[in-house]
Amino acid sequence: MRWTGVFVYLSAAVVATVLLSQWLGWTGWLLVISIVLALPVVAVLARSWWQPLRWSSVLAVISAVALLGSLVSELALWIDARNGLLLLWAVLLLAVAITLFSHPMRGPAWGLFVGFWGTVAVIWLVVLQTLAVTGLLQGSAYSAWVAWPLAIIGLWILVASATGFGESPFGRVVDILGLLTGAGLVSISIATWAGAEDLSRTIAAGAAIAYCLWTASLGWALWTHERPRQAIRGVPSPYPA
Numbered sequence: 001m002r003w004t005g006v007f008v009y010l011s012a013a014v015v016a017t018v019l020l021s022q023w024l025g026w027t028g029w030l031l032v033i034s035i036v037l038a039l040p041v042v043a044v045l046a047r048s049w050w051q052p053l054r055w056s057s058v059l060a061v062i063s064a065v066a067l068l069g070s071l072v073s074e075l076a077l078w079i080d081a082r083n084g085l086l087l088l089w090a091v092l093l094l095a096v097a098i099t100l101f102s103h104p105m106r107g108p109a110w111g112l113f114v115g116f117w118g119t120v121a122v123i124w125l126v127v128l129q130t131l132a133v134t135g136l137l138q139g140s141a142y143s144a145w146v147a148w149p150l151a152i153i154g155l156w157i158l159v160a161s162a163t164g165f166g167e168s169p170f171g172r173v174v175d176i177l178g179l180l181t182g183a184g185l186v187s188i189s190i191a192t193w194a195g196a197e198d199l200s201r202t203i204a205a206g207a208a209i210a211y212c213l214w215t216a217s218l219g220w221a222l223w224t225h226e227r228p229r230q231a232i233r234g235v236p237s238p239y240p241a
Contacts, residue, residue, distance in 0.1 A: 063092035118156025154185030177214035
C-alpha cells in the first residue's frame with residue numbers, strides 16, 4: 001500500500017495544480033503549494049490518530065463517490081463539474097487498480113501482465129482527463145481516445161475477478177460486481193468504436209452504477225479483512241517453523 005499512497009499523492013498534486021490554476025488563476029498555485037506542503041503532515045497525523053487506517057478502502061469508496069458525482073453532473077449538464085470529477089475518479093482509480101494486485105489469482109503471471117497494462121491505462125486515462133479539463137480534448141475525439149484505456153482497465157478488472165473468483169478477502173459478491181464492472185467498461189469501448197454514441201452513454205451509466213457498487217463492496221471487504229499480525233521480536237511464534 002506504500003506504493004499506492006505515493007502514486008495517488010503525486011497524481012492528486014497534479015490534479016490540484018490543474019484544477020486550481022484553472023479556476024483561481026495564479027492564486028491557485030499558492031493554494032497548491034500549501035496543499036503539497038500540508039498533505040504529508042496531515043497523513044502522518046491521521047496515521048498516528050487512526051489505527052489501523054486502510055487507505056485502499058477509503059480511496060476505493062471516494063472513487064465511487066467521485067464517479068457518482070460525475071454521473072449526476074452529466075445528467076444536470078454541468079460539464080465543468082463532470083470533467084473535474086472524472087479527473088478525480090481517474091486519479092483514485094489508480095489506487096483501485098494497484099489494490100487489485102492483492103487479489104488471489106489462479107494465473108498470477110497472466111494477472112501480473114494484464115495488471116501492469118491496466119495500471120498504465122489508468123495513468124493514460126488521467127492524462128486524457130487532464131486534457132479534457134483544460135479544454136484540449138473534447139467531443140468525439142475525447143470519446144475515441146478514452147475508449148482505449150477504458151477497455152484495458154475493464155480487462156484488468158475482468159481478469160482479476162474471474163481468475164480469483166470467490167477468493168478471500170474479496171468473496172463472490174465483490175467478484176460478481178467486478179465482472180459486471182469490467183464487462184461494462186469494455187462494452188463502453190466497443191459501443192464507441194461502433195459509433196453508437198447513445199448506446200455508449202447508456203452503457204456508461206450502467207457501468208458507473210456497477211463500479212460504485214463494486215468499489216463500495218471492495219472497500220468494505222478490505223476494511224473488515226483481518227491481516228495477520230507480525231511476530232513480536234523475542235516472543236516465540238505459536239506456529240511451527
